[in-house]
Amino acid sequence: MSTKDLIVVGAGIIGLATAFRAHCEGRSVHVIDRADRPVGSSIQNFGHACFTGQSDDVQSLMEKSREGWLEAAQAVGLWAAESGTLVPAVTEVEMQILQEFSAHRGADKVVMLDAEQTSQAVGNPQLGAVGGAHLVRDLRVNPREAAPKIAAWLAGNGVKFTWNTHVTKVAEGTVYSNRGDFNAEEVVVCTNFELVDLFPEMAERHELEVCTLVMSLIERPERFSSDFSMLTGTSLARYGGFSVLPSHEALRAELAVREPELTGCIANLMVTGIPEGLLIGDSHAYAKSPEPFIDERIAQLLLDKATNYLGIGKPVIKQRWLGRYANSVKTDLILEKPDARTTVAVVASGIGMTYSFGLADRIIRGDF
Ligand SMILES: Cc1cc2nc3c(=O)[nH]c(=O)nc-3n(C[C@H](O)[C@H](O)[C@H](O)COP(=O)(O)OP(=O)(O)OC[C@H]3O[C@@H](n4cnc5c(N)ncnc54)[C@H](O)[C@@H]3O)c2cc1C
Known part of the structure; x- marks a missing residue:
């Protein structure tokens, strides 16, 4: 050959x-x-x-x-939206950690939003957010x-x-x-x-193992664009960039009390839009050889919590799947x-x- x-x-x-x-x-x-x-x-x-x-x-x-994603998107002709990520803060502790993150990463990269701007950006006037942030450098592609x-x-x-x-x-x-x-x-x-x-x-x-994640795709109401992208408090507790911030431990402690079901399934509650709908997830479970079953209780929990953020009363589920990725502790x-x-x-x-x-x-x- x-x-x-x-x-x-x-x-x-x-x-x-x-x-x-x-x-x-x-x-x-x-x-x-x-x-x-x-x-x-x-x-x-x-x-x-x-x-x-x-x-x-x-x-x-x-x-x-x-840079690489944008170059590939241009060469290949694939969709890569420079729309960033919204992070609504629904408690004072979440707002505090976002403020700390903005000071740490830079106010040009983490743009703080007030309550009104956050509700508008999320598209839910009933959200009741304290405020929020826009992580402007993040990209969106369609997986x-x-x-x-x-x-x-x-x-x-x-x-x-x-x-x-x-x-x-x-x-x-x-x-x-x-x-x-x-x-x-x-x-x-x-x-x-x-x-x-x-x-x-x-x-x-x-110690490589498989992480399994419960995911759903729901119909995307018109008010959400396909470049929509939202992280929540559980995401702030998860990603490495936030773990060095003074309020990180306070956030984790608050989530354990306020959202025991989400913390119980090691959730990173987030939503992104794609032309096909809104992607909702996710929970985390770890095993060398995972079983293929989707726990409907977890799928419904993630759906309820996410659609509550978005003010979607009756989500229409199009697909569910158990995603898998490589994990090491x-x-x-x-x-x-x-x-x-x-x-x-x-x-x-x-x-x-x-x-x-x-x-x-x-x-x-x-x-x-
Ligand atoms: C539900 C879910 C949500 C996620 N969300 C995000 C996110 O928001 N942002 C983010 O950055 N990442 C996210 N990830 C993680 C991300 O998807 C993975 O880290 C990434 O896709 C891994 O890419 P890969 O090329 O290593 O793996 P894969 O896409 O799995 O590709 C590996 C390929 O290797 C091939 N292969 C394996 N063994 C052999 C063999 N012996 N011979 C020939 N071929 C072989 C397979 O067929 C496969 O095509 C998420 C993952 C999941 C499951």
Whole structure:
């Protein structure tokens, strides 16, 4: 088989962003995936590139990622809205943490809103928010469109794709599969939680597991645009950027008392719009081999809480699913070279869409 400069194993957003970056640098690229199109975590999510809320130490990576998404969107012709994220504060503690975050990250990036502006931006006059913030640098993409469109564009521009092909081993520039061997100068493995198939010791060292998340798609009332994006108090308790703030512990304590059901299912209650509707989620459960069942009680809880924020009385549910992503309690990112010609890149937290193009830049530059 012909030798390429680079083989990417895994056609999710991490593999595709890597292939895109390498292709733009003039390298010959071959992408191999066991599915017949992108159907992994990269199409199951909110399409929310939440740069602002990530921790301080990755903010320059976030800027690279933002640039990369916008460049890919322009080249490929996919939708990437620079609409930012709304965060309504429904208690004084939530408002306090947003004020601290604005002072910390910068008032140009975290624009504070008063109660009236927040209710208007959320589209619910009955919201009763104390105030809120607009994280202006965050991007929105459509997860159902982004990875498939990037793959199609790459395939149309000279990148070779081999679908329906299960990779069984990667070592020293050779990719072994159920359809024979492929060779390249360099191989990047982006197989998400299925890393355990190819590098079990690495997966075990990082205690890699699968996080399952209950998600719904509901019909989008006309007053919500498809670039709508809202985080809530549970999100402020979750993302790394907020954990250094003085009021973080107070927020967590308040949520445990005020929202025991949400904290009980480790919720990050959020909503984003896409042309197909409003995406609502999510809860978190962790296992090496998760069961496939959706807990209807959790699905209904998330739906009730989210539609209450939005003032939607009778949501029309279009779809439900149990999303999956890779998780590690030890690290957000596995980025290693098991041999001189192989790189492994797995985002081990629910932020792979946010990291993707920044991570691809680091992989291609060998900056790790
Ligand atoms: C419900 C949900 C909500 C989320 N919300 C957000 C969000 O708002 N913002 C955000 O930034 N992130 C979010 N995430 C996380 C994000 O979706 C993931 O981190 C990201 O999609 C991971 O991309 P990936 O390319 O590593 O994985 P995937 O998209 O799963 O791609 C991996 C690919 O590898 C292939 N593969 C695996 N093993 C093999 C093998 N042996 N041989 C060949 N091919 C193989 C698979 O077929 C698959 O196509 C969310 C995730 C979920 C599930």
